[in-house]
Amino acid sequence: MANWYDHPQYFDMLFREETPVEVAFFEEAFRRYADRRVRRVFEPGCGSGRLVVAMAAKGYDATGLDLSDAMLNYMRRKLNRRGLAATCVKGDMTHLDFDKPFDAAFCTYNTFRHLLTEKDALAHLRSMADCLATGGIYILGMHLVPEEDYEAVVERFKMRQAGTTLTTTISVPHTDAKKRLETLRVKLRAVKSSGEVIRIQSEFPLRLYTPTQLKRLFKKVSDQFELVESFDFAYDIDDPLPFDKELLEGLFVLRKIAS
Numbered sequence: 001m002a003n004w005y006d007h008p009q010y011f012d013m014l015f016r017e018e019t020p021v022e023v024a025f026f027e028e029a030f031r032r033y034a035d036r037r038v039r040r041v042f043e044p045g046c047g048s049g050r051l052v053v054a055m056a057a058k059g060y061d062a063t064g065l066d067l068s069d070a071m072l073n074y075m076r077r078k079l080n081r082r083g084l085a086a087t088c089v090k091g092d093m094t095h096l097d098f099d100k101p102f103d104a105a106f107c108t109y110n111t112f113r114h115l116l117t118e119k120d121a122l123a124h125l126r127s128m129a130d131c132l133a134t135g136g137i138y139i140l141g142m143h144l145v146p147e148e149d150y151e152a153v154v155e156r157f158k159m160r161q162a163g164t165t166l167t168t169t170i171s172v173p174h175t176d177a178k179k180r181l182e183t184l185r186v187k188l189r190a191v192k193s194s195g196e197v198i199r200i201q202s203e204f205p206l207r208l209y210t211p212t213q214l215k216r217l218f219k220k221v222s223d224q225f226e227l228v229e230s231f232d233f234a235y236d237i238d239d240p241l242p243f244d245k246e247l248l249e250g251l252f253v254l255r256k257i258a259s
Contacts, residue, residue: 004202008074010188012048013159013166015109022108023054025235026139030104032237033228033253035135038103042131044093044124045111049075056086063087063102094123101133108141108251113206116181121207122220129224132256138225141233141251147210152182163193180208211245225254
């Protein structure tokens with residue numbers, strides 16, 4: 001059984017349909033919420049680089065950072081095939097160090113939750129603030145959990161692209177509320193046009209956040225970031241939502257304030 005991080009093409013395929021919607025949201029958010037012209041953009045935990053490539057295609061000076069060599073190499077190949085340029089960096093989300101500040105950054109679909117401790121989450125946010133120019137924005141998205149007891153759901157979906165059918169099952173086999181950790185299990189079954197079948201399974205821990213817990217975290221970096229708006233994963237820029245206990249698919253626009 002293969003690991004999905006060793007098969008970036010399926011990771012990329014899984015989220016590809018969301019890319020145009022996300023990019024459109026990013027660009028409108030830049031216009032509405034950044035207090036500066038957005039030219040340099042950054043994605044920490046960029047994975048297969050689908051968003052970095054898309055932003056490079058829009059003319060942005062884009063940088064992506066990830067720990068996976070397989071993901072970064074896949075992103076480089078995509079850029080080369082399309083004749084695009086972007087910066088690909090291998091690195092840790094908690095220690096960001098760049099020569100020039102970014103005007104905007106984005107980190108969606110739970111990548112932030114790979115930071116398993118409060119210390120690492122704060123280190124990332126503070127390091128991210130240090131990498132942003134004053135007035136720049138950071139778009140951060142993640143699933144939150146209800147304040148009360150809940151039962152994790154199993155998600156199943158299927159998609160087809162370029163002759164390959166990809167069936168995906170996402171489940172949570174274990175949750176430790178006290179440690180604020182859950183185990184996410186991702187199973188993929190890819191059937192190629194040739195009939196070859198590839199089975200992939202990965203399990204990894206993610207940190208849990210209720211809306212209240214995330215608010216507390218944001219408050220700890222309120223000397224560097226202000227929360228200017230919140231949305232959900234519909235990516236409807238004209239429909240901001242209150243950051244309350246009902247917001248469980250959170251998309252947050254943080255703006256770097258002057259120190």
